[in-house]
Amino acid sequence: MDERVPRDFETLRTTILERRHSLPKRIAQIAAYALDNPDDIAFGTAASIAASAGVQPSTLIRFAQQLGFDGFTSLQLVFRERLRERNSSYDERLAALRAKAEEGAGHRAIFDGFVAAASTSLNDISGRLNEDHFEDAIALLAKAETIYVLAKRRSYPVASYIAYALGKLKIRNQLIESAAGLNAEMISFASPRDAVIAISFSPYAPAAIEEARVISEQGVPIVAITDSSFSPLAQFAKVWFEVAEADFAGFRSLSATMALAMALTVAVGEKRRDAGRKRKT
Amino acid sequence: MDERVPRDFETLRTTILERRHSLPKRIAQIAAYALDNPDDIAFGTAASIAASAGVQPSTLIRFAQQLGFDGFTSLQLVFRERLRERNSSYDERLAALRAKAEEGAGHRAIFDGFVAAASTSLNDISGRLNEDHFEDAIALLAKAETIYVLAKRRSYPVASYIAYALGKLKIRNQLIESAAGLNAEMISFASPRDAVIAISFSPYAPAAIEEARVISEQGVPIVAITDSSFSPLAQFAKVWFEVAEADFAGFRSLSATMALAMALTVAVGEKRRDAGRKRKT
DNA sequence: TATGGATTGGAATTATTATTTCATATTGCC
DNA sequence: GGCAATATGAAATAATAATTCCAATCCATA
Numbered sequence: 230m231d232e233r234v235p236r237d238f239e240t241l242r243t244t245i246l247e248r249r250h251s252l253p254k255r256i257a258q259i260a261a262y263a264l265d266n267p268d269d270i271a272f273g274t275a276a277s278i279a280a281s282a283g284v285q286p287s288t289l290i291r292f293a294q295q296l297g298f299d300g301f302t303s304l305q306l307v308f309r310e311r312l313r314e315r316n317s318s319y320d321e322r323l324a325a326l327r328a329k330a331e332e333g334a335g336h337r338a339i340f341d342g343f344v345a346a347a348s349t350s351l352n353d354i355s356g357r358l359n360e361d362h363f364e365d366a367i368a369l370l371a372k373a374e375t376i377y378v379l380a381k382r383r384s385y386p387v388a389s390y391i392a393y394a395l396g397k398l399k400i401r402n403q404l405i406e407s408a409a410g411l412n413a414e415m416i417s418f419a420s421p422r423d424a425v426i427a428i429s430f431s432p433y434a435p436a437a438i439e440e441a442r443v444i445s446e447q448g449v450p451i452v453a454i455t456d457s458s459f460s461p462l463a464q465f466a467k468v469w470f471e472v473a474e475a476d477f478a479g480f481r482s483l484s485a486t487m488a489l490a491m492a493l494t495v496a497v498g499e500k501r502r503d504a505g506r507k508r509k510t
Numbered sequence: 511m512d513e514r515v516p517r518d519f520e521t522l523r524t525t526i527l528e529r530r531h532s533l534p535k536r537i538a539q540i541a542a543y544a545l546d547n548p549d550d551i552a553f554g555t556a557a558s559i560a561a562s563a564g565v566q567p568s569t570l571i572r573f574a575q576q577l578g579f580d581g582f583t584s585l586q587l588v589f590r591e592r593l594r595e596r597n598s599s600y601d602e603r604l605a606a607l608r609a610k611a612e613e614g615a616g617h618r619a620i621f622d623g624f625v626a627a628a629s630t631s632l633n634d635i636s637g638r639l640n641e642d643h644f645e646d647a648i649a650l651l652a653k654a655e656t657i658y659v660l661a662k663r664r665s666y667p668v669a670s671y672i673a674y675a676l677g678k679l680k681i682r683n684q685l686i687e688s689a690a691g692l693n694a695e696m697i698s699f700a701s702p703r704d705a706v707i708a709i710s711f712s713p714y715a716p717a718a719i720e721e722a723r724v725i726s727e728q729g730v731p732i733v734a735i736t737d738s739s740f741s742p743l744a745q746f747a748k749v750w751f752e753v754a755e756a757d758f759a760g761f762r763s764l765s766a767t768m769a770l771a772m773a774l775t776v777a778v779g780e781k782r783r784d785a786g787r788k789r790k791t
Numbered sequence: 792t793a794t795g796g797a798t799t800g801g802a803a804t805t806a807t808t809a810t811t812t813c814a815t816a817t818t819g820c821c
Numbered sequence: 822g823g824c825a826a827t828a829t830g831a832a833a834t835a836a837t838a839a840t841t842c843c844a845a846t847c848c849a850t851a
Binding site for chain 3: 534535555556557567568570571581582583
Binding site for chain 4: 254274275276286287289290300301302
């Protein structure tokens with residue numbers, strides 16, 4: 230074996246792609262197969278791989294030799310190394326983190342627990358977002374004159390970030406909170422041309438539910454982020470999202486809710502900008 | 511092979527863990543090795559694995575047979591299948607999400623972008639948390655009479671969640687915000703027996719920095735969460751954490767900061783509970 | 792279209808590897 | 822402490838797989 234033998238998969242891949250056109254027919258055939266089915270090369274036997282690729286075992290060995298390996302076995306090692314070095318899967322990683330958090334005492338375990346909860350929530354929502362609802366919500370919010378943001382207690386941080394972001398995007402918005410106890414008045418200004426983003430999770434803060442009820446009775450459309458279809462918030466909402474946040478030590482992660490909230494906000498900003506551009510042309 | 515042979519890795523794992531204590535010594539030894547080094551089982555030869563685990567090849571085969579396989583080869587298939595089926599790596603997954611977010615237009619891409627940003631941030635902080643600083647911060651906060659929470663603008667949601675959690679844990683705290691413009695007075699009440707959690711990221715909100723300066727001059731110890739050692743917040747802090755939050759569309763993720771903040775809060779709660787218990791006994 | 796060189800197929804050979812066997816050691820039980 | 826049952830070690834054997842070899846085929850070139 231000379232010194233230029235590819236030792237890692239990426240180098241090997243590049244080498245094969247470079248030489249692709251100067252390779253004899255059957256060798257090229259096995260080369261293509263190898264890049265398309267690297268797992269098969271890693272696990273199979275020379276005979277089984279050759280059969281799958283439609284060539285003779287000897288061709289497979291010639292292929293390896295052309296690349297500078299002294300036989301199929303050494304070529305196969307590269308393909309195995311690739312699988313070995315590939316990081317552990319997302320799920321395993323999470324499971325490990327969660328396990329450490331559960332069994333392990335100590336403060337580090339607490340930290341791991343929160344990271345795991347946040348990751349789990351993100352992972353979950355990433356696969357579950359209903360795109361139609363998402364589009365509906367964006368459309369609804371994009372045409373609102375003022376966006377009211379409603380969330381209490383543990384959901385409040387999300388609301389405050391939404392309000393911050395909407396402000397940055399120059400979208401008129403009103404966070405429903407008032408040190409002076411003027412929430413009811415604030416709500417009474419909302420009209421059907423406005424819209425609400427309401428966020429509440431079980432146990433639903435009574436104030437949030439009550440305010441959502443009032444505001445929906447005024448005909449203001451509500452986009453809700455909540456945790457189940459039984460949520461009282463869902464019944465008042467035009468569009469609602471179910472977000473399952475994992476919790477740790479009694480505190481729910483907000484990461485998935487945050488990601489959704491930010492996506493909604495920025496998407497609304499984009500949609501408005503597009504609409505504005507259209508009107509001008 | 512009877513019908514109860516584990517065909518997937520998880521089942522196999524569970525089976526092994528169940529029987530762990532009823533297995534003969536050497537078999538148990540190889541069982542432990544198998545669960546600790548699944549990749550070696552997938553790729554190695556019976557002889558090489560046996561050598562690494564410090565047993566004879568025949569023991570390895572007996573182990574496989576105990577589990578219902580008819581030999582090492584069929585056991586090995588399960589370990590190989592695991593590698594095959596294992597999802598793409600965490601990094602690959604994130605890269606895919608990010609790529610989709612960048613190239614892809616549409617609103618779904620925005621959502622993916624925020625999820626990717628949050629995941630990246632969590633992943634990053636998970637490996638970088640300095641445990642010594644973490645312990646120091648917890649000790650410092652646990653002995654404070656009142657914990658002041660200071661954060662403005664984009665960091666404010668984190669502060670509000672900390673305040674919520676501290677309240678839930680019955681830890682006296684004060685969020686430094688005042689609609690009536692009384693922040694300066696609020697700060698003046700803080701004493702060296704209190705402590706501050708301050709959060710600020712570039713571009714540092716001037717108000718946050720100024721308040722941190724004043725409060726540190728009063729001798730109140732500060733735990734800071736910020737983004738670099740050049741942060742003006744770091745110079746006022748007794749302990750500080752560097753958190754690198756990924757951003758998307760101009761908005762920074764808060765997921766890592768949130769996780770750290772919650773971990774701090776809960777850890778402080780635990781430490782106080784422990785200390786209280788000790789004093790009583 | 793004839794010729795030399797390169798390529799390919801298939802079987803024979805060699806090597807490696809899993810499995811079995813049997814002697815020995817260990818353990819649990821009366 | 823002795824006996825049977827179980828577990829272990831080491832080497833022999835069987836199975837499987839990689840590699841080699843050679844004849845057949847293909848292809849480019851004169």
